[in-house]
Amino acid sequence: xxxxxxxxxxxxxxxxxxxxQRKIGGHGSIxxxxxxxxxxxLLKMNDSEDLPESYDYDLVIIGGGSGGLAAAKEAAKYDxxxxxxxxxxxxxLGTRWGLGGTCVNVGCIPKKLMHQAALLGQAxxxxxxxxxxxxxxxxxxxEKMTEAVQNHIGSLNWGYRVALREKKxxxxxxxxxxxxxxxxxATNNKGKEKIxxxxxxxxxxxxxxxxxxxxxxxxxxISSDDLFSLPYCPGKTLVVGASYVALECAGFLAxxxxxxxxxxxxxxxxxxxxxxxxxxxxxxxxxxxxxxxxFVPIKVSRVACRFVDSILMLKGKKxxxxxxxxxxxxxxxxxxxxxxxxxxVPYIYAIGDVLEDKLExxxxxxxxxxxxxxxLYAGSTVKVxxxxxxxxxxxxxxxxxxxxxxxxxxxxxxxxTVPSRDNNKCYAKVVCNIKDNERVVGFHVLGPNAGEVTQGxxxxxxxxxxxxxxxxTIGIHPVCxxxxxxxxxxxxxxxxxxxxGC
Amino acid sequence: VAMAAALRGxxxxxxxxxxxxxRGPRGGVRTAGPGQRDYDLLVIGGGSGGLACAKEAAxLGRRVAVVDYxxxxxRGTRWGLGGTCVNVGCIPKKLMHQAALLGGMxxxxxxxxxxxxxxxxxxxRKMAEAVQNHVKSLNWGxxxxxxxxxxxxxxxxxxxxxxxxxxxxxxxxxxTLLSADNIVxxxxxxxxxxTHIEGALEYGITSDDIFWLKESPGKTLVVGASYVALECAGFLTxxxxxTTVxxxxxxxxxxxxxxxxxxTEHMASHGTRFLRGCxxxxxxxxxxxxxxxxxxxxxxxxxxxxxxxxxxxxxxRVPETRSLNLEKSGVKTSPDSQKILVDSRxxxxVPHIYAIGDVAEGRPExxxxxxxxxxxxxxxLFGQSAALMDYDNVSAPAGxxxxxxxxxxxxxxxxxxxxxxxxVLGLHFLGPNAGEVTQGxxxxxxxxxxxxxxxxxxxxxxxxxxxxxRLRISKRxxxxxxxxxx
Numbered sequence: 001x002x003x004x005x006x007x008x009x010x011x012x013x014x015x016x017x018x019x020x021q022r023k024i025g026g027h028g029s030i031x032x033x034x035x036x037x038x039x040x041x042l043l044k045m046n047d048s049e050d051l052p053e054s055y056d057y058d059l060v061i062i063g064g065g066s067g068g069l070a071a072a073k074e075a076a077k078y079d080x081x082x083x084x085x086x087x088x089x090x091x092x093l094g095t096r097w098g099l100g101g102t103c104v105n106v107g108c109i110p111k112k113l114m115h116q117a118a119l120l121g122q123a124x125x126x127x128x129x130x131x132x133x134x135x136x137x138x139x140x141x142x143e144k145m146t147e148a149v150q151n152h153i154g155s156l157n158w159g160y161r162v163a164l165r166e167k168k169x170x171x172x173x174x175x176x177x178x179x180x181x182x183x184x185x186a187t188n189n190k191g192k193e194k195i196x197x198x199x200x201x202x203x204x205x206x207x208x209x210x211x212x213x214x215x216x217x218x219x220x221x222i223s224s225d226d227l228f229s230l231p232y233c234p235g236k237t238l239v240v241g242a243s244y245v246a247l248e249c250a251g252f253l254a255x256x257x258x259x260x261x262x263x264x265x266x267x268x269x270x271x272x273x274x275x276x277x278x279x280x281x282x283x284x285x286x287x288x289x290x291x292x293x294x295f296v297p298i299k300v301s302r303v304a305c306r307f308v309d310s311i312l313m314l315k316g317k318k319x320x321x322x323x324x325x326x327x328x329x330x331x332x333x334x335x336x337x338x339x340x341x342x343x344x345v346p347y348i349y350a351i352g353d354v355l356e357d358k359l360e361x362x363x364x365x366x367x368x369x370x371x372x373x374x375x376l377y378a379g380s381t382v383k384v385x386x387x388x389x390x391x392x393x394x395x396x397x398x399x400x401x402x403x404x405x406x407x408x409x410x411x412x413x414x415x416x417t418v419p420s421r422d423n424n425k426c427y428a429k430v431v432c433n434i435k436d437n438e439r440v441v442g443f444h445v446l447g448p449n450a451g452e453v454t455q456g457x458x459x460x461x462x463x464x465x466x467x468x469x470x471x472x473t474i475g476i477h478p479v480c481x482x483x484x485x486x487x488x489x490x491x492x493x494x495x496x497x498x499x500x501g502c
Numbered sequence: 503v504a505m506a507a508a509l510r511g512x513x514x515x516x517x518x519x520x521x522x523x524x525r526g527p528r529g530g531v532r533t534a535g536p537g538q539r540d541y542d543l544l545v546i547g548g549g550s551g552g553l554a555c556a557k558e559a560a561x562l563g564r565r566v567a568v569v570d571y572x573x574x575x576x577r578g579t580r581w582g583l584g585g586t587c588v589n590v591g592c593i594p595k596k597l598m599h600q601a602a603l604l605g606g607m608x609x610x611x612x613x614x615x616x617x618x619x620x621x622x623x624x625x626x627r628k629m630a631e632a633v634q635n636h637v638k639s640l641n642w643g644x645x646x647x648x649x650x651x652x653x654x655x656x657x658x659x660x661x662x663x664x665x666x667x668x669x670x671x672x673x674x675x676x677x678t679l680l681s682a683d684n685i686v687x688x689x690x691x692x693x694x695x696x697t698h699i700e701g702a703l704e705y706g707i708t709s710d711d712i713f714w715l716k717e718s719p720g721k722t723l724v725v726g727a728s729y730v731a732l733e734c735a736g737f738l739t740x741x742x743x744x745t746t747v748x749x750x751x752x753x754x755x756x757x758x759x760x761x762x763x764x765x766t767e768h769m770a771s772h773g774t775r776f777l778r779g780c781x782x783x784x785x786x787x788x789x790x791x792x793x794x795x796x797x798x799x800x801x802x803x804x805x806x807x808x809x810x811x812x813x814x815x816x817x818x819r820v821p822e823t824r825s826l827n828l829e830k831s832g833v834k835t836s837p838d839s840q841k842i843l844v845d846s847r848x849x850x851x852v853p854h855i856y857a858i859g860d861v862a863e864g865r866p867e868x869x870x871x872x873x874x875x876x877x878x879x880x881x882x883l884f885g886q887s888a889a890l891m892d893y894d895n896v897s898a899p900a901g902x903x904x905x906x907x908x909x910x911x912x913x914x915x916x917x918x919x920x921x922x923x924x925x926v927l928g929l930h931f932l933g934p935n936a937g938e939v940t941q942g943x944x945x946x947x948x949x950x951x952x953x954x955x956x957x958x959x960x961x962x963x964x965x966x967x968x969x970x971x972r973l974r975i976s977k978r979x980x981x982x983x984x985x986x987x988x
Binding site: 112113117124126127131140142144146361362449451462475 | 596600608625628868892938940946962965966967
């Protein structure tokens with residue numbers, strides 16, 4: 001028996017004792033732990049009450065965003081008792097929102113809707129060239145747009161509450177805090193506290209925007225948390241930051257006709273292919289967005305009516321003009337996890353933006369949440385696997401220029417020809433590994449509907465797409481995406497990639 | 503041969519040809535041998551396939567000529583170099599489709615806060631002028647390209663004299679003879695008129711005419727169920743015109759019928775009227791100038807009638823082979839379709855004569871296919887390549903009218919083999935920017951994508967295309983596939 005035991009656990013003497021899923025060891029080790037007082041400590045665990053006899057819930061999820069809700073709905077499928085605690089700490093301005101997390105309330109969804117508003121402004125201008133009798137200048141009503149966007153978000157919040165109810169997931173609008181092993185305290189916005197116990201926990205609290213830490217930042221500045229529900233038009237805006245959040249916000253604010261400046265400390269879109277990042281910056285500048293490069297704000301204050309260069313002072317009868325879009329930081333610092341999303345505490349897991357070193361994207365969080373629930377309750381062993389992404393620069397793939405053929409081209413969307421707009425601005429690029437049959441390892445596109453174009457190629461890349469296969473594929477005509485089936489000029493050759501039309 | 507060499511040079515060739523023409527187009531033509539002929543390659547038809555082939559061959563250092571000629575439509579419409587796609591197909595179609603989409607966007611804009619006075623009027627004249635100007639710039643671009651690549655271009659109507667010689671006639675009736683070692687026929691097709699219907703030819707127009715109309719077509723009847731019919735009806739409706747589509751039996755024959763009915767339902771909900779199961783019997787012109795159309799409803803057997811400003815026939819296309827005098831060359835055509843019979847190397851029944859594009863039998867009628875076929879053919883003829891064209895796995899979009907951009911989701915269907923690894927066989931997508939969405943997945947299918955691989959691809963959010971990588975419900979399961987939000 002000792003031999004069998006020593007196979008299962010590298011221990012020689014019996015009994016082998018486990019406390020709270022942690023192995024203490026054989027008889028000798030137990031005695032030692034007791035003598036040193038470690039055993040008692042283990043059993044007590046932070047001087048709190050003993051372990052609950054039974055748990056209120058199989059799973060308590062802290063955070064009702066993309067990851068948390070996906071996990072909740074999946075776990076409920078396996079008849080588990082699940083609770084979701086979701087709470088939004090108001091911003092310095094006082095903004096708050098409902099169930100659904102960042103993506104739904106202050107991220108992907110409102111961002112894309114406001115982006116669409118900006119695109120529609122452009123469409124109004126184009127439509128004149130196509131025969132539509134629209135006035136030359138059309139004014140934009142911020143309040144009308146924001147109301148429409150918030151109504152849609154409200155319907156999504158409602159939809160989530162209904163979905164959770166239908167799946168018998170308990171939802172509480174309360175702030176969750178750990179108070180002991182397997183126990184959590186939930187505080188609602190009236191201050192009422194309740195205590196729950198659960199066999200397992202999932203932290204999916206995501207992140208919030210970071211403030212600059214300069215005088216006046218919290219009093220006078222807003223962040224993406226506030227922008228999408230701002231009850232008045234932001235007017236002349238300074239966006240501080242160079243992330244995709246900064247540029248996307250600056251983009252649509254300029255698109256609806258506002259005077260926008262972006263203040264960048266060093267480079268645009270750190271971590272993205274810099275060739276593409278610079279093209280984006282150029283395009284934005286050509287379309288009226290001003291950039292102040294290599295400056296950082298040091299002070300923000302309210303002033304009656306002057307704009308002075310040396311210190312940033314902003315005019316405003318209203319509170320807001322400065323937008324902070326710097327990088328984000330988690331509530332309590334990011335959480336490192338194993339590749340099965342387990343934290344250092346065996347029964348506590350974490351997914352989504354709150355994780356250290358993971359891609360901060362809704363679909364990643366959703367997949368992680370779903371797969372985790374399947375591993376915990378449905379006996380699955382599948383883990384999250386990511387494909388190469390548009391945004392990864394060739395540097396990160398470890399490919400030096402010598403090993404890669406980079407094919408590229410400008411293209412002109414047919415729809416932009418009639419209004420004579422932006423010729424040779426849209427850009428397509430693929431990076432191919434010379435040492436591996438010219439396998440496509442990188443894909444970049446700058447142009448309308450970039451997301452729609454890229455999705456299919458992401459799937460193709462996953463399947464090992466090579467340049468030859470790209471070349472042998474018939475393009476769909478006339479669409480922007482077909483440019484990828486006719487790339488022939490490499491960057492190295494220096495050949496011209498200007499386009500002259502079909 | 504020695505004399506031919508001594509005469510080489512632009513002037514010399516001109517003299518030789520004049521001498522040959524001087525003897526008359528039919529009699530006394532000297533049969534030249536290989537190398538003595540005017541060109542290494544003569545391409546008949548300056549469309550997508552023809553131009554691609556010609557330019558590729560010229561790049562390989564060959565002497566190439568393109569002859570292109572547009573026989574005016576019954577209405578008198580004509581156009582420049584570039585073929586169907588550029589002049590009366592893909593390009594003007596998509597631009598007018600864009601005009602229609604913009605109409606929808608103007609309506610949407612109000613919801614997003616734009617203070618646009620509604621409703622907004624549309625000027626056909628302004629749109630047509632803009633579209634026609636763009637097409638003309640493309641005609642010009644093609645001419646410049648041919649010049650740059652040293653391809654000779656003749657705006658003449660070609661017909662065969664013998665298997666190596668073609669007679670070209672200009673608009674004014676002047677004739678020239680052109681001979682070549684290799685000939686590629688890429689004359690494409692033209693819309694068919696249902697001449698058995700009284701008044702069809704005299705009073706109706708086709709896609710050859712619609713894009714070149716200077717005045718609005720007004721209240722239009724589109725007869726046909728092809729993608730041409732539906733696309734035209736779609737953009738006409740989108741720019742605010744009263745549009746009816748008359749279909750004899752099913753819409754979009756050859757396309758997945760579930761998707762086809764989704765398309766027609768969508769169009770109907772946006773204002774296009776459909777007359778299903780009806781066939782026209784007569785078109786009359788009324789004193790005021792409008793057209794009265796009489797048709798039979800095949801299910802009820804009853805006759806009905808209505809008045810329109812324009813009748814657009816979209817009942818199929820016929821290959822442009824009738825006036826080529828193919829018998830003089832020995833090239834065989836299909837007795838059913840009249841298209842030119844070709845083998846996998848695009849060769850006709852005559853070894854040195856080839857046919858590509860819409861005029862060839864059994865080929866998908868698509869621009870990118872013709873272009874690729876043209877290039878590969880040139881490479882096989884002159885570039886020591888043996889690569890044949892792969893006509894399988896070709897994706898085609900069918901635009902059907904303005905689709906509204908919504909954050910919620912499109913209709914997607916992916917067809918996979920049942921047995922593992924469940925290879926993806928096909929993808930159908932009904933939604934905005936369908937072409938953009940599908941291109942990448944076409945690549946994936948070419949790479950042998952499996953269902954699992956597609957599902958493991960992380961979605962790009964929020965887009966419509968991410969729905970493809972989120973497909974979980976099978977038709978067999980019978981579950982509700984409706985998506986309710988993010």
